[in-house]
Amino acid sequence: MTDFAIDVQHVVKRYADHVAVKDLSLQVPRGTVYGLLGPNGAGKTTTIRMILNIIAPDEGTIRVLGAPSNDARASDRIGYLPEERGLYKKMKVRAVLQFLGELRGMTRQAADLQIDYWLDRLSLKTPEKDWGQSKVDELSRGMQQKVQFISTLLHDPELVILDEPFSGLDPINAQALKDTVVELRKRGRTVIFSTHLMDNAERLCDSVCIIARGEKVLDGAVSAVKSAHGGKHIALALSSEARGGVTTVLSDTTLVTHVDDQNQFFELELARDATPQQLLERLVAAGAPITRFELVQPSLHQIFLRTVGAENVEEGMSGQG
Amino acid sequence: MVRAKLWAVIRREYLERVQTRWFLIGCLIGPLLITGVLFVPAWLTLRNLRADPANLIVIDATGAGLGNRLRASLDSAATPNAPNKVDVRVTPPAGIAAAESLATRAVVTKEVDGYVVLDASTLRGERARYAGRKATAVGDMRRLETALRQTSLSQRLEHANLNPALVDSLTRSRLVLESERLTEQGRGSDASRRANTPFAMAVAFLLYTCMVLYGQAVLRGVLEEKSTRVAEVVVSSVSPETLLAGKVLGVGAVGLTQQIIWVAATLYLSSFTAPVIARMVPSTGAGSMTPGAPTTMAMSMPDVHIGSLLLILLFFILGYGVYSSLYAAVGATVNSEQEAQQALAPILLLIVSSALFIQPAMLNPTSTLARVASMFPFSAPVIMPLRMSLVPIPPWEMAVSILGLVIALIAVILLAARIYRVGLLMYGKRPTLGEIARWVRQA
Numbered sequence: 001m002t003d004f005a006i007d008v009q010h011v012v013k014r015y016a017d018h019v020a021v022k023d024l025s026l027q028v029p030r031g032t033v034y035g036l037l038g039p040n041g042a043g044k045t046t047t048i049r050m051i052l053n054i055i056a057p058d059e060g061t062i063r064v065l066g067a068p069s070n071d072a073r074a075s076d077r078i079g080y081l082p083e084e085r086g087l088y089k090k091m092k093v094r095a096v097l098q099f100l101g102e103l104r105g106m107t108r109q110a111a112d113l114q115i116d117y118w119l120d121r122l123s124l125k126t127p128e129k130d131w132g133q134s135k136v137d138e139l140s141r142g143m144q145q146k147v148q149f150i151s152t153l154l155h156d157p158e159l160v161i162l163d164e165p166f167s168g169l170d171p172i173n174a175q176a177l178k179d180t181v182v183e184l185r186k187r188g189r190t191v192i193f194s195t196h197l198m199d200n201a202e203r204l205c206d207s208v209c210i211i212a213r214g215e216k217v218l219d220g221a222v223s224a225v226k227s228a229h230g231g232k233h234i235a236l237a238l239s240s241e242a243r244g245g246v247t248t249v250l251s252d253t254t255l256v257t258h259v260d261d262q263n264q265f266f267e268l269e270l271a272r273d274a275t276p277q278q279l280l281e282r283l284v285a286a287g288a289p290i291t292r293f294e295l296v297q298p299s300l301h302q303i304f305l306r307t308v309g310a311e312n313v314e315e316g317m318s319g320q321g
Numbered sequence: 322m323v324r325a326k327l328w329a330v331i332r333r334e335y336l337e338r339v340q341t342r343w344f345l346i347g348c349l350i351g352p353l354l355i356t357g358v359l360f361v362p363a364w365l366t367l368r369n370l371r372a373d374p375a376n377l378i379v380i381d382a383t384g385a386g387l388g389n390r391l392r393a394s395l396d397s398a399a400t401p402n403a404p405n406k407v408d409v410r411v412t413p414p415a416g417i418a419a420a421e422s423l424a425t426r427a428v429v430t431k432e433v434d435g436y437v438v439l440d441a442s443t444l445r446g447e448r449a450r451y452a453g454r455k456a457t458a459v460g461d462m463r464r465l466e467t468a469l470r471q472t473s474l475s476q477r478l479e480h481a482n483l484n485p486a487l488v489d490s491l492t493r494s495r496l497v498l499e500s501e502r503l504t505e506q507g508r509g510s511d512a513s514r515r516a517n518t519p520f521a522m523a524v525a526f527l528l529y530t531c532m533v534l535y536g537q538a539v540l541r542g543v544l545e546e547k548s549t550r551v552a553e554v555v556v557s558s559v560s561p562e563t564l565l566a567g568k569v570l571g572v573g574a575v576g577l578t579q580q581i582i583w584v585a586a587t588l589y590l591s592s593f594t595a596p597v598i599a600r601m602v603p604s605t606g607a608g609s610m611t612p613g614a615p616t617t618m619a620m621s622m623p624d625v626h627i628g629s630l631l632l633i634l635l636f637f638i639l640g641y642g643v644y645s646s647l648y649a650a651v652g653a654t655v656n657s658e659q660e661a662q663q664a665l666a667p668i669l670l671l672i673v674s675s676a677l678f679i680q681p682a683m684l685n686p687t688s689t690l691a692r693v694a695s696m697f698p699f700s701a702p703v704i705m706p707l708r709m710s711l712v713p714i715p716p717w718e719m720a721v722s723i724l725g726l727v728i729a730l731i732a733v734i735l736l737a738a739r740i741y742r743v744g745l746l747m748y749g750k751r752p753t754l755g756e757i758a759r760w761v762r763q764a
């Protein structure tokens with residue numbers, strides 16, 4: 001048996017008026033950072049909730065850490081940071097964390113030790129002020145995010161699931177989150193996060209799965225995905241505005257299928273039958289003032305756009321940054 | 322392991338509520354309120370029953386000396402340390418109006434409490450008229466009425482040529498009705514039956530209040546978890562059923578704690594109110610008119626057995642379970658307090674209907690209405706303990722009531738758990754009844 005942290009097989013989830021997830025299969029190898037990418041409404045959160053046994057799939061099977069997802073024992077080995085975050089507002093921070101730790105099968109004593117460690121590490125407990133004794137609603141938003149984050153990792157879970165972890169984070173907390181994800185991976189933990197921010201995914205993930213409209217579009221290791229889509233992407237920089245003949249060349253669809261103006265350079269995608277040499281010849285002939293002409297690997301962002309289709313993405317990408 | 326998590330949920334629900342300022346305030350105000358509800362009506366009733374020394378004008382237009390007889394009759398019932406002031410004014414029938422206006426002035430200037438008019442119809446044993454300040458004082462009026470009947474009767478007997486001395490000794494009857502409560506369980510005094518009425522009312526009131534208050538507390542707890550989105554983290558660790566059970570049990574434990582404090586504090590306070598009531602009782606008109614009658618009414622301890630208390634506790638637990646599960650289900654379908662108030666309407670209808678049965682069931686605990694209400698699962702938790710405190714309940718009725726409640730509880734829990742499971746993570750538009758029905762079928 002292959003040992004996946006998560007093994008999702010042919011899962012379907014229907015709601016009254018639409019199908020949220022259609023025949024989705026994916027495997028997350030242990031000890032990797034896995035990105036679940038897709039526009040808003042693609043079915044990421046539904047998939048995550050099914051993995052966590054919060055909702056049940058209508059069809060298909062899900063195994064988590066080697067056990068069926070509805071096995072209650074698995075939940076103690078999972079840490080979960082939901083997209084919509086919240087804590088009991090009137091409770092003291094330490095009491096909230098103790099409670100959530102207990103729900104993950106910790107004893108209060110064990111939880112207390114971890115709470116001390118994390119409060120200290122995220123500077124919520126300093127010689128001047130112990131925020132652990134404050135009520136949650138006395139904390140700033142950034143601090144509440146930290147507390148939420150601690151609650152996810154308190155029980156040192158083998159599998160950490162983060163749903164849109166970067167949305168709404170201030171830069172300091174975002175950095176702390178990235179550092180922690182890297183650290184978790186070094187310690188052999190499995191991290192899954194969903195996002196529609198390709199930059200983050202590209203930097204952090206070993207493997208990704210792109211889904212749209214509840215269906216898997218592609219998945220695999222990031223390097224494999226990139227090389228599968230590589231060899232056709234060219235970074236082109238010009239010393240002055242593209243005009244006249246150059247524009248004509250770039251809009252020739254037998255040569256270039258897609259132009260993405262990145263301001264500093266254009267990211268071009270060659271047509272299937274065209275070669276870089278042909279393009280370079282045509283550009284030189286048109287008198288283009290070339291300062292850079294380079295075969296590049298496509299960014300996940302480009303792959304995402306091409307595979308999901310721009311019309312699917314526009315709405316979902318509004319939060320890009 | 323599930324049990325450890327259930328404990329964690331119960332513990333949180335309990336501690337977070339018990340530690341609030343509102344819980345403390347509730348514990349202080351509750352007993353004062355209950356004492357007030359029990360003490361004030363009893364005090365008012367007793368004050369009404371007490372007859373003060375008569376201070377009135379008798380306008381005697383009978384021409385047969387009935388006024389003086391009335392005075393003699395009233396005086397014979399008066400105690401020596403509180404003598405009557407009865408001013409008999411004999412007038413011809415034509416002078417009644419003038420005498421009344423004079424008497425009215427005396428009432429207005431507070432020289433006397435009132436006046437009574439005796440005329441030919443009084444002689445015939447038909448009627449007399451009273452006007453004055455004491456018209457609503459039950460004790461005073463009852464004493465006056467008794468004296469008038471006795472006077473008119475002896476006057477008429479004498480008129481029929483009976484020996485006045487004989488008439489006097491025959492009509493001076495001092496009959497006392499001693500009543501005793503007789504039930505399947507044996508004898509209990511009438512006083513204890515009457516003592517049970519405030520007790521029954523207090524029990525019904527307490528049960529009703531607690532079910533509403535703690536049901537609302539459960540609803541707010543569910544709503545808080547939903548609106549702060551903490552629910553999602555929690556249900557990724559424990560099943561919604563465990564969370565629901567923990568919440569209901571935790572809040573229920575808070576309720577029991579509060580009630581124990583309330584009952585204990587009310588009993589403590591009654592050690593102060595009881596002597597006040599007791600002091601009022603011996604001087605009542607009823608007491609002076611019927612010497613030797615039990616004067617301890619309302620003050621004897623209700624004859625409540627430990628078995629009845631356990632039954633009341635059982636009804637509270639079952640009733641609370643039914644209503645709090647319903648409240649929790651409603652809490653899971655709404656997004657805000659305002660929405661909750663609308664969605665609660667059907668449940669409030671059920672619970673308020675049980676409050677509406679309290680009065681009729683108390684007045685006539687063996688009526689068909691009271692019996693049906695005490696066996697209908699949604700009003701049983703309030704009405705059965707009420708009836709039980711007043712009259713003996715046939716075992717089969719008790720069995721039907723408890724069994725019905727248990728079945729209703731199981732059904733409601735299953736229903737609520739399903740609605741709760743789906744609703745907890747649903748945001749946005751409030752679901753229609755049709756959608757809720759689908760949740761129940763799907764989950």
